Amino acid sequence: MDLVFATHNKNKMKEIKALLPHYINLLSLDDIGCNEEIPETSATIEGNAVIKAEYVKHRYGYDVFADDTGLEVEALDGAPGVLSARYAGETKSDQANMEKLLQELKDKDNRNARFKTVIALNLNDRQNLFVGTCTGTIIDQARGDQGFGYDPIFQPEGYDKTFAEMSLSEKSELSHRGKAFRALISYLSK
Numbered sequence: 001m002d003l004v005f006a007t008h009n010k011n012k013m014k015e016i017k018a019l020l021p022h023y024i025n026l027l028s029l030d031d032i033g034c035n036e037e038i039p040e041t042s043a044t045i046e047g048n049a050v051i052k053a054e055y056v057k058h059r060y061g062y063d064v065f066a067d068d069t070g071l072e073v074e075a076l077d078g079a080p081g082v083l084s085a086r087y088a089g090e091t092k093s094d095q096a097n098m099e100k101l102l103q104e105l106k107d108k109d110n111r112n113a114r115f116k117t118v119i120a121l122n123l124n125d126r127q128n129l130f131v132g133t134c135t136g137t138i139i140d141q142a143r144g145d146q147g148f149g150y151d152p153i154f155q156p157e158g159y160d161k162t163f164a165e166m167s168l169s170e171k172s173e174l175s176h177r178g179k180a181f182r183a184l185i186s187y188l189s190k
Helices: 012-019 045-060 092-106 168-174 178-186
Strands: 001-005 024-026 064-072 112-123 124-137 155-158
Touching: 001 012, 012 024, 012 168, 012 178, 045 064, 045 112, 045 124, 064 178, 112 178, 124 178, 168 178
Parallel strands: 001 024, 001 064
Antiparallel strands: 064 112, 112 124, 124 155
């Protein structure tokens, strides 16, 4: 079965391909010739996932799933949240986003945070949402060179390593994205 993952992000594709059963042929936006930037205009993570899935389904006709992820920090009233990828500006720089977040948390004692991923699946003219979360803390400085985004400064609850210090399989077991995708895969396997 062909299924489009509405992303250009090669890191996400690699992470998700490792979780999918062999009978699903995963296609990226690049694979279907979708080179435009899909607008993410919702004020919520759920809304942006739905917008991206609807865009691909209606413009390209493929069965599709789209995700949106945000890092929600307690001391910042849930920021960066829906703006996580563009927290430090439209350039979507992981390094700049981390630096801005660390600067804003410099004098804060509460460094509790959670990652939240929402997946919108448009399949057979139905839409379903799948949600995964992972709680943890934001550490003082980046550690590790695996992963992407905020992974080097996010330490999941109960672990002494950041996501960026974990192998892909280790991270997938407990990450927000891994949880949401396992729910998606369970649904697709029915």
